[in-house]
Amino acid sequence: MQTKIGVIGGSGVYEIEGLADAEWVTVETPWGAPSDQILTGTLDGVPMAFLPRHGRGHVHTPTSVPYRANIDALKRLGVTDVISVSACGSFRHEMAPGDFVIVDQFIDRTFAREKSFFGPGCVGHVSVAHPTCPRLGEACEASAKAAGINVHRGGTYLAMEGPQFSTLAESKMYREHWGADVIGMTNMPEAKLAREAELCYASVAMVTDYDSWHPDHGEVDVSDIIATLTGNAAKARALVAGLPGLLGVERAPCPHGCDRALEFAILTAPEKRDPALLAKLDAVAGRVL
Numbered sequence: 001m002q003t004k005i006g007v008i009g010g011s012g013v014y015e016i017e018g019l020a021d022a023e024w025v026t027v028e029t030p031w032g033a034p035s036d037q038i039l040t041g042t043l044d045g046v047p048m049a050f051l052p053r054h055g056r057g058h059v060h061t062p063t064s065v066p067y068r069a070n071i072d073a074l075k076r077l078g079v080t081d082v083i084s085v086s087a088c089g090s091f092r093h094e095m096a097p098g099d100f101v102i103v104d105q106f107i108d109r110t111f112a113r114e115k116s117f118f119g120p121g122c123v124g125h126v127s128v129a130h131p132t133c134p135r136l137g138e139a140c141e142a143s144a145k146a147a148g149i150n151v152h153r154g155g156t157y158l159a160m161e162g163p164q165f166s167t168l169a170e171s172k173m174y175r176e177h178w179g180a181d182v183i184g185m186t187n188m189p190e191a192k193l194a195r196e197a198e199l200c201y202a203s204v205a206m207v208t209d210y211d212s213w214h215p216d217h218g219e220v221d222v223s224d225i226i227a228t229l230t231g232n233a234a235k236a237r238a239l240v241a242g243l244p245g246l247l248g249v250e251r252a253p254c255p256h257g258c259d260r261a262l263e264f265a266i267l268t269a270p271e272k273r274d275p276a277l278l279a280k281l282d283a284v285a286g287r288v289l
């Protein structure tokens with residue numbers, strides 16, 4: 001199988017440079033329109049697809065991002081591996097603004113989003129015990145190091161609904177009692193949906209602030225975040241630019257099984273399945289339906 005790398009760019013990352021045959025394409029999905037057109041092309045001979053999560057011009061709130069359409073669209077384009085790039089607040093002294101964290105766990109506190117492709121008429125349950133792909137995380141770590149980025153491998157990302165930032169009490173609770181390392185508003189349900197779509201998913205969280213818990217730093221402020229992000233965007237692009245060389249054109253099956261997550265996931269008896277829902281699942285679950 002051939003590798004196709006999908007990059008979901010977060011706040012401050014609305015395009016990537018250096019793609020050969022670059023073209024913004026419109027992708028329609030049964031789950032509605034994705035956040036924006038998708039930039040396709042190749043980098044070092046490896047096909048790439050880039051989608052700005054909030055849309056160019058930052059149109060979508062963390063709640064209004066069409067997560068299902070975004071993941072479906074990447075799958076429909078033949079993407080095999082998704083790199084999520086996000087801004088985040090830090091709960092750890094050592095994860096300082098400007099650092100990158102290769103997130104490997106999530107606490108999902110979002111509550112106003114569609115979280116699954118499955119539903120009445122086609123019930124599916126996938127494991128998200130290990131919601132990110134270690135093989136892809138390793139490539140992200142190696143690429144970050146090669147680009148001279150201060151990178152931390154592993155970390156728990158608390159996904160909050162937003163759009164407001166946390167209260168001081170929440171910030172302290174997430175840090176001191178829940179063991180979260182970083183906080184953001186978008187990696188859930190994105191990671192869960194990527195697993196349902198049998199896509200390898202790695203999350204690169206770029207630290208922009210210390211949220212509100214840190215006694216030596218003021219409360220989080222969006223203008224400070226944007227200033228840090230502006231400095232980080234070039235680093236994020238350098239990390240992405242190193243990935244094709246590390247992942248290669250030919251792709252071996254995921255050793256962690258991300259690309260086979262649906263093998264035993266669907267419970268609904270074939271004769272009880274809803275044809276309309278099955279039709280919507282063509283890209284995401286067509287392999288097993």
Ligand SMILES: CSC[C@H]1O[C@H](OP(=O)(O)O)[C@H](O)[C@@H]1O
Nearest residue numbers: 010011062086087184185186225
């Ligand atoms: C710009 S501050 C808050 C905003 O930034 C992050 O977005 P993303 O995860 O897409 O980089 C955070 O989750 C909030 O949506």
Ligand SMILES: Nc1ncnc2[nH]cnc12
Nearest residue numbers: 087088089183184185211
């Ligand atoms: N402190 C924070 N909380 C939530 N999302 C963020 N994105 C960047 N910083 C954040």
